[in-house]
Amino acid sequence: MNDFRSLKPISVYSTKQAVDDGFLIQVDQNVSMEAGVRHPVYLTRSVWDKYVEVPKGMEIHQDQSGRLWDVLFMFAFFARKESSSHLLFKLLVQLPDDGDWEQNEKVAERSNRLLREVTLKAMITARDFDDPSPAIFIMKPFED
Secondary structure (H helix, E strand, O other), rough: OOHHHHOOOOOOOOHHHHHHOOOEEOOOOHHHHHHHOOEEEEEEEEHHHHOOOOOOOOOOOOOOHHHHHHHHHHHHHOOOOOOOOEEEEEEEOOOOOOOOOOOOOOEEEEOOOEEEEEEEEEEEEEEOOOOOEEEEEEEEOOOO
């Protein structure tokens, strides 16, 4: 019988390395706590770039902190009803209609193609391979 606990990993890519490399964005804990999230939160670069960064031409009506708040608040809203370590949640995001629609997005209102209903995935898991404290990772549904 094999004792898998004695095996050493071949390679480990830590959360800290992913943050340092820019693949994960760590949310300021004061901001996430204000939104009702008590654990550290990380967003994938693709979520940050598409749903938190303000698209060109929309700066007059939106700001980055408001868009981040929307992601965090909607996560917290849906998480209160869930006991699983994985969660799919929805939020509305304004984006230009530039033909860059993804499989996790759909038109929220027929009369307004700038408003998308976006589905994101959140996982609560160990913060890092050497830090078992809980953290929340928010990503697109097809990311891991």
